[in-house]
Amino acid sequence: MKRILFSLMAVAGTIFTVQAQSDQFKDAMKQQIMLIDSGSTWSPAGMQQLANTFERIAEAEKTQWLPYYYAAYCRVNEAFVTENKSKTDEIIDKAVLNIEKAQALKGPDSEISCILSLIASARIGVDPMTRGMKYGPESAELLETAQQQNPENPRVFVLKGQNFLYTPEAFGGSKTKAKEMFDLALKKYAAFKPESDIAPNWGEAYVKELMKQVP
């Protein structure tokens, strides 16, 4: 009897450990996710550090798509803010590796399509004159895919608005359309329920910042 109880306890012990590990995963993720939106990390070094941390978590877990997703998101942000344009492509390549792993684990997903769209936009930044033609429409197309996959995803509209805002008017950019998209995004945020407390839910503070540019 004792023996049985003992072994039961042992099993419980391991379960507890697994549970503790899962909590450790969530805690670690939560901590890092908070940092993304904090603003203090919005620098090449800050984003690099966050991306590094997410990559470590991703490589330790291997079966979770979210750390890869966030690693890709932070990498692409790092690419956007990096001033040395000759390094940008290599950084984006790392973002691509991460988002591909996320996609392999999660399957087609609106949030992943949003990151792929951001990646295409980041490619333009390296050489807008020659790359705009290829990656501009690609970025827009990926947002359409993202919207089909989940019409309620507010990030789709943040990124659409951002594209309208930063595209020159003659190439289809428009501040009015950008504002429409941002308003729509805010409505979607109000209704949006993330799947979990570590699922993608970024961008609300950012869109409020962007709205200052479109009075």
Place this chain on the structure above:
Amino acid sequence: MLKPFPILLMLLLPLLTQAQTIVKGRITDVKKRPLAGVNIAVKGSYDGATSAKDGSFSFPTSATGERFLTASLTGYQTLEIKAVLGPGQPDFVLVLKETVNELKMVTISAGSFEASDEKKNTMLKPLDIVTTAGANGDIVSALKTLPGAQQVGEKEGLFVRGGTGTETQTFIDGMIVRNPFTTGMPDFAARGRFSPFLFKGTTFSSGGYSALYGQGLSSALILESIDLPERSSYSIGIMSIGGSVGVDKLSKDKKTGYGFEADYVNLSPYFKLVKQQQEPVVAPQNLNFSANYRLKTSKNGMLKVFFTGSWNKFGFLGESLEYPGDKEEFRVDNKYAYTNISYKESLGNGWKIQLGTSFSTNRDKLYMDTINKSPEPSHIKARQDFTQVRTVVSKNLGQFSMLRFGSEYQYDDERSALNDMHADYADSYTATFAETDVYFTPRFVGRFGARFEYTSVLKAANIAPRASLAYKLDPKSQVAFAYGEFYQKPEQQYLRFFRGLNYQRATHYIASYQRVSEFFTFRTEVFYKKYHDLMKTVPSFNNNGTGYAKGVELFWRDRKTFKNVDYWISYSYLDTKRDYLNYPYEVQPDFAADHTASLVYKHYIPSVQLNLGATYSFATGRPYYNPNRPQSEFMKDRTRSLNTLGVNVNYLTTVGKAFTVFVLSVTNALGNDQEYGFRYSSDGLRRNMVGPMAPRFFFVGMFMSFGIDRRQEVIDRQ
């Protein structure tokens, strides 16, 4: 009863074992410079850190015993080391090696200017070629702004480093193109037949090029056709001189693409408005049609089919030089068709194969007459049918080195008739070539190759060795050298009448230095070229001509100093003399200027969506033949120096759903006299200046595109 303590112990055991140790150390590159931003991790755990500016890192971990530490950073090879973690472990000293990528590797560079979107360290992009003001969307006109090329306006082709226009050959997907220019009239340069938008890569080699290409004594223009279109689209163009329509379709799975394009140009309304030097008697018209089909056969396999057909005609009436007061008439009717089919596939194990075939037919009907004078009008009929097949096999050797070999066969059927007099011939040409790129280190590369050729019309063979070396001094700069022997058959107009000829030959030596950074490019080259066995037409056709060319060239491009401005400057100094055709001795030929310079300027004004472009070209006077001078003063006279400014303006907007661009361009905006040379009457009493048909050419157009944004392309088109 169970004692609570062991149970508690049991439960906490996994946590209790997680004693913390500190992992710390420093990370540098091979040259001991600290690396910041490196991701250091204990493999399989969350534990790790990002290295600081001084390369130091420190983090706690609960892992103990033998574990793997990994260190990764963009641009470096990821390091993985075995480490025993626990109390008293020493500080880690880690060293990361740089990954060798395209940007850091040395490339063969002597003699060539490459424009490519795919390769990263090129000096130009395909767009640069087509946004050059004054070029009006003509590849060759745009390339004339690069060092090595002469500003020759009276004959088509690229005159490179003391070579004639026929010494430059055009290649599409590796295959030589017969008749790459439309048929023009004497003393007026004709345009190239191929739009720059057909190509994703353009390489202008001013010498020392690869053994894969032959039959160009001076230069090679190597064009690589585009793969699949980005997406489906439709386009319409309305121009002051005509119109165009186009369709590009990409299948849903993005594996198949096809397209059509047609344009029609009629210059007669324009010529009514802007007076030309000669009177147009046949309205200059040009009809073009092209179609393409692309199929991605596998991950690396691609089948491309391209067809283009064109028809153009014109006629001019001008003052006769020979008979003052009389008129001379010249008329052309030209039909041309070109097909190119290519297939490439990877065979596995580093082997690749490229197969290609092309066919072109060109038919000219020319009419020349001095009205009311004998002899009777001349009718010239000419026809060239050119067929070829080509195979190139390549094999990767090690990480970077490569071996390429292959062969080609060309059959050229040349027919021409002046009134009833026929001069026809056919030529079978075979070539076999091999070359290898040897990377001694990622910073030092050598290319060694040779080409064997045999041509039936000369009944002669040749072997042409080629070699190039390049060494990277630092991440941005490199030095390069090239040597090569180049053979070319005499031009068709001589082979037609006389077969006992031999190859002409040139030997190239080139040394170059270049520095390419994100916004600035600097390049300088010195070269020496020796000509042997050039064609002579006196006393009879023979191969006794000689010559040389040597010079220095500079290129500077700056995309940063002035906001929204991109400009480049090129300068060429050329010292060349040759004894060829009817020259009595070695002399500077009439197509060569001592000094040539160009400034290409591009300015974008984002607030009003305007693109402004300007190209200024300068060349010192060229020699011309004056029959009134004694033979000892052959080619003694010089034309005035050449100054010309081309300008263009583009305005981008949206009309309805279509992205639209309005285009205005003017060549020789300042109206400077363009004196290319002089023609004398046979008695030497009268002469005509050789110059353009009109001082300026104006162009206005509106281009609309539906489906995708092709406006950038339109800007680039002029």
